[in-house]
Amino acid sequence: MVAEVEVPAGFVPQYAVAFGAVDGPAVAVQADNPLPVHAVRRPAQSAPLAGTIVSSAIVGPFVPELDRPIWLSLSGQWQGQVDFLRSADGGATMLPLTIAGERWGRFVGGTNEAVADESEAGATYYLAVTLLGGALTYRVAQ
Structure with missing residues (x-):
């Protein structure tokens, strides 16, 4: 079960990490709803x-x-x-x-x-x- 926080709430006190659209509900981050980001890796700094x-x-x-x-x-x-x-x-x-x-x-x-x-x-x-x-x-x- 995914609990949603409805607008107009501007924060999500019961969740450590959540996200949502500006005009939509915040949804908890979980396996079926991961953060919409990807890791960016900088070039290696070691000298060849x-x-x-x-x-x-x-x-x-x-x-x-x-x-x-x-x-x-x-x-x-x-x-x-x-x-x-x-x-x-x-x-x-x-x-x-x-x-x-x-x-x-x-x-x-x-x-x-x-x-x-x-x-x-x-x-x-x-x-x-x-x-x-x-x-x-x-x-x-x-």
Whole structure:
């Protein structure tokens, strides 16, 4: 049952959230009557980590914005592997991504995919690049 507040009442004391037309009744917000809005998300404020590398190195850190997917793009003519690493202590310890205890986030060719979604403030990401030849162009961004 939906209780309505009739005009001319200008407020709805018994409901925390309600809405209605200027000349119509206020109706409670509920599953069958949601607010007529949609979330607007601003562009991510995190600075992308991007460049081209021709020798093995650790690249980073990438400091993500919370609750957004992190995208990794690898391209170019290169041979070797790239491990996507996460740190929760400012880079002192960098750990590989895993799923059910198995290593994940190791790439041996071009890619363009979401690799993580961070929820812990202060976490940072790195690329451990082991190049056997060529030049790798990388980009970590949100």
